[in-house]
Amino acid sequence: MNIKQYLDSTYLKTAAQAGLDENENLQVVKGFVQEAIDEKFKLIMVRPDMVVIAKKMIVDSGSKVQIGTVIDFPEGKSSITDKLKEAVQAIEDGADDLDFVCNYEAFKNGKVDLVKEEILKCTQLGLENNKVVKWIIEVAALNEKQITQLSALIKNVVISNFKEADYASVFVKSSTGFYKTDNNLPNGATVASIIMMLENASPLPVKAAGGVRTYEEAIEMIRLGVKRIGTSGAKAIANRENAKLGY
Template structure:
């Protein structure tokens, strides 16, 4: 097993979040894009305003690394039309994977029709453009019952509206890595949350994001059935090292 083909090397911090200038933040992004090329990771996951940069670097290097970006990140509260507009721009800039933040707050409030609408329309856009689509459900913001219900909702929308051969291109993803929890509780992928997602999203694949910090944890997730892992420590994990950075 080549663990690097499961790893989405991720850098999603703004300059303010990273405590650096905008110029320094661009350099950090460039370094991680170059690292992804050299290490041959599955994908580099970056903010939308860095997609064109990543695509240019990857094409110049004749690399097979894919470019992923986040849509309506990190809260997922925008109208469907705004999500679609942002996704169209990301597609234009060369993104291969579109990781949409699901409007989980609307889901928690019972606005199921809104969530169904965004999952259907945004997935249609992505698949029509031959992209991989992922739906971030933010497990740290959900009770166990809600993780099960939201994973099932996304699965049901996809299974009811798309051909079976497309199911493998639509993921349910655990976390943004930016959700603020109380009492320092985990804000990313946990084994119990991933297990619920795997059981209720199937046949859709699952991506574990946030909180996977060791080679052993990554292997455990893969053996559970996870198809992709998002991490800001991809190189360290691939080399069997541990890391303690945030997502």
């Protein structure tokens, strides 16, 4: 197994979150991009304002590493119009994957039609532009019933509106990695949440993000059936070392 082809090497901290100034944070991003190029990871995941920089580095190096970015991150509460606008810009900047944060709070408040509409319109935009679309449902903010229902809702919107050939390009993704939990509970992927997602999102693929920090944890997720793993410790995991705490 080439585990590197499952790993989305991820750096999504702002300068403030990292405790750095803007230039220092930019250098960290460039380091992650270069590492992804050197290690031949499948994809580098960066904030939208870093896509152009990542694209130039990858093109200049002749690398095949793809670029993913996050849309309406990390809360997912923006309007559909704003989500689409941000996604269009990311496409123009050269992103290959668009990881949308689903409006999970609207879903929890019973605004199912709004969530269906955002999934339909944003997925349509991505697929029309030959992009991979991922829907982050933020499992730490949901109970088991909600994880099950939201995963199934995304699946049903996709199956009802798109061709079977498109299914592999629309993921259900566990987490942003930035959700604040109480009592130090996990804020990312857990085995239990991933199993629920896999059972209810199929035939759509699942991405485990947040909390995968060791080679053994990554292998366990792959064996469960996930197709992608988002981690800030991709190199450490690939080298069978423990990644540092964080996304």
